[in-house]
Amino acid sequence: MLVRTYKVAHNKDQETGRIFKFFITDVHNDEELRKGLRPDIAVFPVSELYDEEEQRYRAEHYVEYLNKIQDAKQTAYNGTLLFDTIRKAEEA
16 A cells, blocks of 8 residues: 655745745655646645745644544554454464
8 A cells, every 4th residue: 555645845936935825745756746746635825814824834734634644544454454364364
């Protein structure tokens, strides 16, 4: 089972250097990010209503949540494999 962890990334305005959005992604490296091989999971645009600090906090909080779900899925998967192994050993 391939496990992808979620990360917070951002886009900056080339002229001003200001961050204009944070987004959640599960890319493994910069090449995947540059090529757009993986979709954005969630986007947190920076605006006058939602400043950079607040949007960064929201994105990081959401990443923690998504990674906890991934960990739970991995634990359940590992438990299922163990259960299947024990059952096969008992049947033999």
